[in-house]
Amino acid sequence: MRLLTNGDRIPDALKGAVIAIGNFDGVHRGHQKLLEVTRDLAAASNRPWGVVTFEPHPRTFFKPSEPVFRLTPGPLRARLIAALGATFTAELTFDRELSELEPREFIDRHLISGLAVSHVVSGYDFHFGRGRKGSPQTLVELGRELGFAVTIVDQVTDEGDIHSPFSSSSIRRALRHGHVADAAHELGYFWTVMGEVVQGDKRGRAIGFPTLNIVLDPGADPFRGIYAVTVRDAAAKAMKPWRGAGYFGDRPTFDSDRTFLEAYLIDHSADLYGKTLLVEFIDLIRPDRRFHSVAELTEQMHRDCTEATKRLEALSRNNPVAEFPLGLCQEEGRI
Numbered sequence: 001m002r003l004l005t006n007g008d009r010i011p012d013a014l015k016g017a018v019i020a021i022g023n024f025d026g027v028h029r030g031h032q033k034l035l036e037v038t039r040d041l042a043a044a045s046n047r048p049w050g051v052v053t054f055e056p057h058p059r060t061f062f063k064p065s066e067p068v069f070r071l072t073p074g075p076l077r078a079r080l081i082a083a084l085g086a087t088f089t090a091e092l093t094f095d096r097e098l099s100e101l102e103p104r105e106f107i108d109r110h111l112i113s114g115l116a117v118s119h120v121v122s123g124y125d126f127h128f129g130r131g132r133k134g135s136p137q138t139l140v141e142l143g144r145e146l147g148f149a150v151t152i153v154d155q156v157t158d159e160g161d162i163h164s165p166f167s168s169s170s171i172r173r174a175l176r177h178g179h180v181a182d183a184a185h186e187l188g189y190f191w192t193v194m195g196e197v198v199q200g201d202k203r204g205r206a207i208g209f210p211t212l213n214i215v216l217d218p219g220a221d222p223f224r225g226i227y228a229v230t231v232r233d234a235a236a237k238a239m240k241p242w243r244g245a246g247y248f249g250d251r252p253t254f255d256s257d258r259t260f261l262e263a264y265l266i267d268h269s270a271d272l273y274g275k276t277l278l279v280e281f282i283d284l285i286r287p288d289r290r291f292h293s294v295a296e297l298t299e300q301m302h303r304d305c306t307e308a309t310k311r312l313e314a315l316s317r318n319n320p321v322a323e324f325p326l327g328l329c330q331e332e333g334r335i
Contacts, residue, residue, distance in 0.1 A: 010116075022034070025049065028187045028188065031123075032326065034156075039085060052089075052110070057094070058099070060219075069221045076194040083326060083329040119151065120139060122153070157309060175191060191281045196274065198215055208266045222248050227248070228307070228315075233277060235275075242268040246261065248260070
């Protein structure tokens with residue numbers, strides 16, 4: 001898949017594409033339905049298909065002091081979209097200039113002059129342009145006027161549950177409460193963090209549990225606790241994941257004033273500093289808590305690793321998300 005950003009020349013081969021447009025934070029099952037519709041429309045007209053999205057998230061731009069809990073920051077979102085077969089993703093820089101474009105100006109500049117789109121697919125709740133004045137109906141009207149087709153995809157829910165559409169907000173809420181399985185059900189894959197391994201303070205190494213330290217984006221806010229996780233090298237496709245116990249929290253036993261994501265690999269010990277890893281959150285084992293001593297913490301970590309191994313072995317026998325497209329890609333290491 002090709003990743004295009006502001007200023008990139010649009011290749012002639014991508015002009016006239018069928019595109020899906022939106023933020024797509026999480027690339028959850030509702031988004032996946034929208035992308036499926038886009039793919040099928042493109043196949044029917046023998047055209048390329050892609051995604052037009054925004055970076056940073058508009059809410060982060062308007063309220064920089066209140067960063068959004070991004071389910072899938074830009075690089076991970078692009079990987080997920082690529083796994084679903086898109087030809088390209090065009091990331092538009094969401095800045096003051098873009099935010100002040102009137103809806104028609106936005107369409108003219110970015111979809112007509114830029115991509116010469118033939119068909120635009122959006123969700124039922126997509127808004128765009130200055131003051132969010134552009135609605136799905138606006139998109140339909142501009143399409144008729146400017147010569148491109150428009151398809152609006154209704155909200156997507158579990159069959160028979162019309163009151164609970166899949167949404168990034170409900171997934172964030174589930175993760176904040178440690179409801180990992182609920183989040184995975186809406187996402188259609190296990191929630192994943194992608195980041196570079198950085199040097200830590202080596203406290204884990206000193207007590208026999210060397211951990212991988214990964215910096216999260218500002219705003220990341222999953223439940224503080226210990227998780228069963230799987231870990232992959234982001235550069236290695238189709239690899240068997242390493243099993244691990246993951247920790248998200250602020251180390252209350254050591255009175256830290258920072259928040260960490262750490263992963264201890266149960267069955268792997270290579271030097272991974274500087275590597276970009278994918279950490280998949282499979283299940284919550286327990287909440288974070290303060291221990292009276294390092295010895296007590298160490299005993300608990302042994303128990304946590306035993307429990308993580310048990311839950312990951314259960315996953316190998318029955319993966320609840322493998323029925324969904326991205327869940328299957330994740331299981332096969334194709335993300």
